[in-house]
Amino acid sequence: MNQQLSSSAAALAQDSVNNKRLQAFIASLATFGGRADGGVSRETLTDIDLASRRYLIDQARALGCEVMVDDCANLFFRRPGQRNDLPAVLTGSHGDTQPVGGKLDGAYGVVAGLEVIAALNDAGINTLRPIEVVAWTNEEGSRFGPGAMGSSAFVDPSCLTGYLDAVDQNKVRFSEALQAALDSTPDVPRCAMQRPMSACVELHIEQGPVLERAGIPLGVVTGIQAVRWFSVTCHGSMAHAGTTPMDERRDAMAAAVALAQKLYDFAAAETANQLRLTLGRWQVTPNSVNTIPGRVDFTVDMRCLTDSVLDRFEAFLRGLAAESNNSVSLERFFQRAPTHFPRPMLDLIQIAAERACTHAGLPAPMTITSGAFHDAMYLADHCPTAMIFVPSIKGISHNAAEATDPRDLLLGVQALAYTVTDLANQEP
Ligand SMILES: [Zn+2]
Incomplete structure (x- = not known):
């Protein structure tokens, strides 16, 4: 697809993000483990996490996605493209939370990916490459250590063996919890770890105060400490x-x-x-x-x-x-070692985020570095990867009070939609 067609499809995808559907989707996912104080308790591979996975599977299928799961119970929701022999563009984040977490850490990135697919459907856009949305297993590392098990094992499957013996507070082994998760999705075909991906973009809340203090609604993440x-x-x-x-x-x-x-x-x-x-x-x-x-x-x-x-x-x-x-x-x-996201990915996200901000009459995005680890850190070893941040109110995260202005949540998904669509239309 030529450059002009590709960017007009990206712009159309960005303009097709549906704010009402997005906010409702965030609220629905937050009911799995929802707490009276507004937070979410959905530690990895608990019954509540498995129920939320089933909900995501149903949502993705309703959007026309194929659903797949790998050996670390990472869930993939795939929207076919015109050339399904080409590696997909990957987006998404993790579905698990800290013992007491918020509605957005991880969940926002997963929901955002599915909203991008819904927007593409609404706009009738058929991308060149397939697009996959992932929900990584155990990013938080609070129930079973270490964190980011799913994404690190996807990139280097030899890690998985070392994770199997991890035990939680109740002496449940990770291997048992993993098997239970795989058993709970007999209808979902298994897919290989380490599959080639053409690029990966993770949308996440900042979990710190930098964007809010600067009064900037979107951050182009240049790297991770x-x-x-x-x-x-x-x-x-x-x-x-x-x-x-x-x-x-x-x-x-x-x-x-x-x-x-x-x-x-x-x-x-x-x-x-x-x-x-x-x-x-x-x-x-x-x-x-x-x-x-x-x-x-x-x-x-x-x-x-x-x-x-x-x-x-x-x-x-x-x-x-x-x-x-x-x-x-x-x-x-x-x-x-530090993660430095590649320049072409940053340039594309800059264009995507700037367009979303300009249309909303808001200040242009800024570059920012991540103080926290993310799944994208591991994916950066696998394919061209980058991240987009939205502000966290008062910088609060890993806390029931974690929140982001709904306006900024929309902007983040708009930037993601543009970026993913453009990447999915890039010729091999
Ligand atoms: Zn996270």
């Missing part, structure tokens, strides 16, 4: 709190606090680089009111969009451990 996790152990000697003079102590907590302060000072000097530091988990041994701590373990979570800043921070941390005469040991137990 790099992260490194360390476990740090400070070794000392347990001794009596009352009888041991201060200058004769080997106090593991004193060492840990001094080390922590140096890390905070380093982070404070790097605020211009948006370095983020969290010392989130602490264990004190023996954790007794009147014994000098013999050992303190804590975790370090460092994040930045610029990997070289994390390199310097890690070197600083390792230097402190090296100077400690073996009283500090550390281990890096997780790391993820």
Whole structure:
């Protein structure tokens, strides 16, 4: 399809998004696990999650989609194109929530994908490539760790074996919950993991305050921060709190606090680089009111969009451990390089978002980076990928009060519709 035809189809798709249907769809999905306080409790692969999956399957079939499920219970809703031999354009997000979450984190991206399909149907647009909407399994990681199991296993199926033994609080294994989910959809054919996709776009709420503070209704997400996790152990000697003079102590907590302060000072000097530091988990041994701590373990979570800043921070941390005469040991137990979404994807989303904003008489979109992980981070290893953000009121997320202005929710889906349609009309 030539460029002009392709962009007019994209514009028509954008203009065919139905706001009333979209808002009703968001509200309907939120009834699965809906709470009196307005939030949603729909942890992955619970009975409530399975019921919501059945609802999505029914909705997608009513829109004329084929439904498929893969070995990690990721659900795919496929709208055929003219050339079904070509890899599809993928959109969607995750259907699960935190133990107490909101209506939008994840769910918005899934509903948005189905609304795009409904808009294409209304407009009578037959795209060149098929379009698939996905609902990823266990993005949140709250019931079974780690998070983003579905998307990471889709991209690298060898991960799945490592996830099967994860257990929840009630000692249910992930493998059992997964099997129950697959058993609950005997009518849904199985599809392969790691299938080629031509591109992936995820629409998500920002979950932070940046867009709202700027008064901008749409964000073009340029990338996702790099992260490194360390476990740090400070070794000392347990001794009596009352009888041991201060200058004769080997106090593991004193060492840990001094080390922590140096890390905070380093982070404070790097605020211009948006370095983020969290010392989130602490264990004190023996954790007794009147014994000098013999050992303190804590975790370090460092994040930045610029990997070289994390390199310097890690070197600083390792230097402190090296100077400690073996009283500090550390281990890096997780790391993820920054994700930079490809330029052509960003340019297309910019056009799509700008058109939606202009038509609504609202300020132009801005570029933004994501502080949180998303399924799109894994998909970026698989095919050209990008994300669109809408503002979160007061930046609140992972909370029953999570909300976005309905006007912005509409704009986000309009930008998505344009982007997905344009991608789906691109010649191989
Ligand atoms: Zn999410």
